[in-house]
Amino acid sequence: FPLDEVFRYLNSETVRDLLVQALLDAPMFTIRWRWNATRSLAVPRFRGGAKIAAPLQRMESENLLAAVFPDQLACLEHIVGDREIPDHPLVKQTIEDCLTEAMDIDGLEEVLRRIERGEIRCIARDLPEPSPLAAEILNARPYAFLDNAPLEERRTQAVYTRRASERNGSDGLGVLDAAAIEKVKAEAWPAATSADELHDALMLIGVMTCEELQRTSNGESHASNGAVSAHFLQELVASHRATQLQIGHKLFVIAAERLPMLRAIYPNAVCEPELVLPDSMHGKTWERTDAIRELVRGRMEVCGPITISELTDVLVLEHSEIDAALLALESEGFVLRGKFHPDTAEQEWCDRGLLAQIHRLTIVRLRAEIQPVSIHDFYRFLFAWQRADQEHRTEGLEGLQSILEQLDGCELPLAAWESAVLPARVADYDPEWLDRLCFSGRVGWGRLSTPQNSNARASAPLRTSPIALYLRENLADWLALTLPNSATELSVNSQAVFEALQSGGALFFSELVNRSGLLPSQVEEALSQLAALGLVTSDSFDGLRALLIPSNKRPTFGRNTAKHRRRANLASIEFAGRWSLLPRSSCFSAAIDAANGAHTREVAIEKFARVLLRRYGIVFRRSLERESFPITWYELGRIYRRLEARGEIRGGYFVGGVSGEQFALPEAIGLLRSIRKSSSNRELITLSAADPLNLQGILTPGARIPAFTANRILFRDGLPIAALESRDIRKLLEGQIPDLQIENALRIGKLRPSLRPYYK
Missing domain, CATH: 1.10.10.10 (Winged helix-like DNA-binding domain superfamily/Winged helix DNA-binding domain)
Known part of the structure; x- marks a missing residue:
């Protein structure tokens, strides 16, 4: 079609109405609606002297929007023509804020009028690749498109755009020799x-x-x-x-x-x-x-x-x-x-x-150009790359999110996450940060791997069950990599809770109690079993903490004595948000089959290949030893060789004593070189054996240390020198440091006081 037709798609007389209809589906409308509803006191922020939780405020604002503007939440398939804007002050104010604050509708109309008068000249060019402005649109966030995210991703990948590294990258990866x-x-x-x-x-x-x-x-x-x-x-x-x-x-x-x-x-x-x-x-x-x-x-x-x-x-x-x-x-x-x-x-x-x-x-x-480093230098690199040493340790909410991006989809025993793995990388770790990331929708939790034992009653307790923290945007890819869920024998109570979630969707704990007809303690036990089997998840990590509290120490529902008020300081399953089924259950099989057109195994494997690179910086065949997904190095190698040919990563021989192909991120190579040239600070690093950095017996000779949370490994200069197994200390290298210092480093923990009731 003639390219100059595009300039006549919008008209200054109708662009305002078109933009109003378009913004109703944009996230900015719901955000500004909640703001206007809150400041107009239509949605209270406090009730009974206590602050209302943000998820509850969002639900009340959605209920208010459904009452005054039902077309905004209705399915577009049931609406003929444009949606009719109601004569309601909050709706009008929200639309006005979107048009004038988030966007400049007056400026847009003026530009269109100048184009119509010929004051602005529009030139159309047919080019083999998009301009920087067009590339910005193609690479926009998924919510900038009306179609679903997988289709947007395929369309973006179909258009070639030059990477900045092709000419000006400091590492020279994209420049030919x-x-x-x-x-x-x-x-x-x-x-x-x-x-x-x-x-x-x-x-x-x-x-x-x-x-x-x-x-x-x-x-x-x-x-x-x-x-x-x-x-x-x-x-x-x-x-x-x-x-x-x-x-x-x-x-x-x-x-x-x-x-x-x-x-x-x-x-x-x-x-x-x-x-x-x-x-x-x-x-x-x-x-x-x-x-x-x-x-x-x-x-x-x-x-x-x-x-x-x-x-x-x-x-x-x-x-x-x-x-x-x-x-x-x-x-x-x-x-x-x-x-x-x-x-x-x-x-x-x-x-x-x-x-x-x-x-x-x-x-x-x-x-x-690359000279391989020794195993102990590679260990020092891993401590710096994953922020497990004192010098590179991160902090705050954003630091925690960067760590979770590295560990995306990594399954560890539940008790290891907050007692060992996250505190080792985030200074002054606060469990509230993880809850905020979960409530915001950026992070989720759940068991991704399929239980090997189909008998639920013989399954491992929740404390030792493998649980993954994942970015919600990648959940469909991780589930596409897992094996099909075999028929699982559930207890009577677990089956009742499962069916309640299956029929009612996401439910709060009180709703689960009412729908299942069980006692609160029975629902807790059922949720613990379903979580251990990888069948349920919740809006926050607080729900898992609550399930770890011994039954005799949990807050009692409906009691208000001083004793129970003290217990209420602990995590309560009532405040864990909604519980829902992970979309691997049989009730979601149709949805999964439909989504597999976009989330094929090949796409998911490439996503995993990139995450594995982000996790370790340098990957090779042995990097898969601690991963739970059934992926072969043959499948990953094809993807890494393709990324190397594009100039996105580098292949070579980076770590001595490790056979086979090795691939690395460009920024990882720079850090590896600096680690090799720097002198060691003789820092002692203690990690749980359940930590992803427990590569004893994988990178180093000797027997592996079982990946239990209570087992611990002591490192110095990248060398494992001692281990705590089954409460017994075993020296891996002699003559490094005094025995008392080893004893203190391995036995004395630094668990945050607010976490001790759950993980002690």
Whole structure:
């Protein structure tokens, strides 16, 4: 369609109404609606002297919106035409805030009026890749699109945009090696050792200057004095297989078979000596554009990266003619454009096959630059990469989120998360931070792996059950990687709670008690069993903490004595938010099957490959030993090799003593080098054996230390020197530090007082 039609899609007279209809589905409308409802006191913030929880305020604001503006929450399939805006002050105020504060509707209308009056000139261009502004739209957040996120992701991936690292990256990953370019160019140019080979070269290239002719005949056994090339050319001219073509001020050597094509390009060229071609060579009538395209094609096969200006000088053609020929070859997939030389400013073109060879040689050079580090230096790197040492430890809510992004989808015993793993990485860890991330919808929890024992009554207790913290946006990918859930035998109470959640959706604890007809203590026991089996989750992590409290210490429902008020300071399952089924249950099977079109195993494996890189910085086959997903290194290796070819990661030999392929993030290589060059600070680091950094027996020789929360490992300078197993201390290296210091480091914990009731 004509590109300039796009500029007439919006009209200044109707854009306000269109924008109002569009913003009703945008997140800013619901956010500003809650703000207006709260400040107008339509939704109270306090009740009975206590502050109302934010999730409850959101629910009340949604109920108010459903009462005054039901079309906003209704399914669009049931609405014909535009949604009718009600005459309600809060709705009008919210729309006005969206139009004038979040957006500039007056400015938009003025721009459209100026376009209609011709004061602003609009220019449409058909380009092979999006402009920076268009790329910004394509890479927008999922809520910027009306279709679902997987479709938006596929559309974004279908459009190629240059990465910043291709030219200006400080690590140089996206820039091709200049030596590799020169080597490929030298190898691609034909070397003729006989008259027949020179004729083949002329047929391939089309036209060749005298300087190029001398370069062609410089084989390994010939001197570079031009005598050999002249001898071969004389043989071809004498047999009427070649001639010289005078084009302007340049003299070219051509093969006789190429003369009809070159006549179409250079009609005024003069042959010296003149050739009389047989009728068999006049069979095809060449169009000038086709002839130029084939001439450029032959040149691109042997010249490597080259600019249009250089081709114009060599072939004595107009810039526009060369440009049109290259665009035609690009549409065939024969050539690619880019900036391939590290020091070039002009756009270059290169044959696809030659560019692939340059990429391979560049990767070989990058891999050769890296010197492997020892295992104990790699351990020091891992402590810094995962913020487990004192120098790199993070802090605060944002620091906790960055740690959870690293550990996304990692399954650990439930008791290990807040008693050992998170406090080891986040200074002054506060459990309220994790609850805030869960309530905000950024983080969720649940068991992702399928229980090996189908008998629920024989399953492990919740405290030792593998529980993962994951980014909610990745949940569909992680579930696509898990094995199908086998039939599980549930207790009577667990089955009742499961069916209540299956029929009622997400429910608060009090609603679960009412729907199931069970006692609160029975519902707690059922939720503990369902959570251990990976069937349920809740809005916050507080629900899991509440299930870890012994039954004789839990707050009693409906009691208000001083004793029970003291117990109320502990986590209560009533304040854990809503409980819901993880979408792996049978009731969600249809939804999962429908989503599998977008969340295929291949897409999920690539997501996992990137997360594994983010978790360890450097990955290899042994990195999968602590992972619960059934993924093979063969599947990951294909993805990592593809990312390496794109220049996003680097392959090489980074860690000594580890066999097989290794891949690393660019920023990880810089940290690894700095760790290797720096002197050790002799810091003692104590980790739980359930920590993801327990690679004893995987990276180091000797038996593995069981990944139980109570087991602990003591490190110094990246070396494991002692371990606490089954309450007994075992030295792994002798003569490192005094026994008393080892005893104190392994036995004395630093658990936050507010967490002791749950994890002691």
